[in-house]
Amino acid sequence: MESLSKVFTLALAMEQHGPQKVLDKLGANATGQPFNSGLAVELTKGAPENPLVNAGAMSAVSLIDAKDKTDRWNKILNNLNVWADATLTVNEPVFKSEMETNQHNQALAMLMNSYNSFYGDTQEAVEIYTRQCSVDITVEQLAKMGAVLANGGKSPFNGRQLLNASYVPQVLAEMAIAGLYDGSGKWLYTVGVPAKSGVSGGMVAVVPGRYAIAVYSPPLDEAGNSVRAQQTIEYVANATQANLFLAK
Known part of the structure; x- marks a missing residue:
């Protein structure tokens, strides 16, 4: 899933917390910087920017209410499962590889913590974040997860209300603001629909x-977004x- 997991x-x-606390703790502003930027954290002195860049996404993991590390991971994975209407699993080789090379994310988490913009143990959050990014998913399962948002937070597949319908606009707003990282503004300008990409x-x-x-198409542009996925979705939109800014 990589960064696609951040949305869920x-x-x-x-x-768990409602949109106001999420806004206060995680923010809703574009950084104007790459998705893994430490400069963005420094420029704002750790003020919450958004939960779809790496620093904010790790803060979001730390914000999940749980009894302990295992409970936090189980809640995140179970949430992914019900959204996908499937039993998802971690790709262990990917997880192991990313844990061995995630020093930059560790530094981001500690930097956020130094500004009191982290809400739990940094190493725990980095590990869980890395694990959620390593979850395998099919295109069909990902489309099902998106369909829950399109359907007002209710799964068309298992009938469960997975997200309060009144909170869906805020999740979609975060996707519009930063779903394609520093390519988000251009995407919203040209296509006009909320979207989220992942470096996978x-x-x-x-x-x-x-x-x-x-x-799904692996070749990426300079911002880390799939080139062909953007072209395909733009064509369909x-x-x-589908442009949300068109008068209907």
Whole structure:
């Protein structure tokens, strides 16, 4: 899943705490910097920016209410499972590899903690964040997860209300603000639908009340977004007049 997982941990935090606390603790502003930027943290002195860049996503993990590390991970994984209407698993070789090379994320977490913008143990949050990013998922499962957001937080597949319907606009707003990192503004300008990408090459877009679409294609642009996924979703969005800023 890589960064695609961030949306659904954000949704879990939103369901637990409500949109105002999420805004206060995690923010809703574009950084104007790459998704793993430490400069963005320094420039704002750790003020919450958004939960879809790495620093904010790790803060979101630390914000999840849980008894301990195991409980926190189980809640995050169970949440992914019900959204995907499937039993998802961690790709252990990917997790091991990323744990061996995630020193930058560890530094980001400690930097956020130094500004009191972290809400639990930094090493625990980094490990859980890395584990959630290492969850395997199919394109169909990802589309199902997007469909929950398109359907007002209710799964069309298992009938469960997974996110309070009144909180869905805030999750979609975060996707519009930072879902494609420093390419988010251009995407919103040209396509006009909330979307989220991951460096694995996956991407999901949501048209509220209508549909979700997921695409997988590994070649990435300079911002870390799938080139072909963007082209495919833009084509479908244009063909279906999905731009949210179009007068209907």
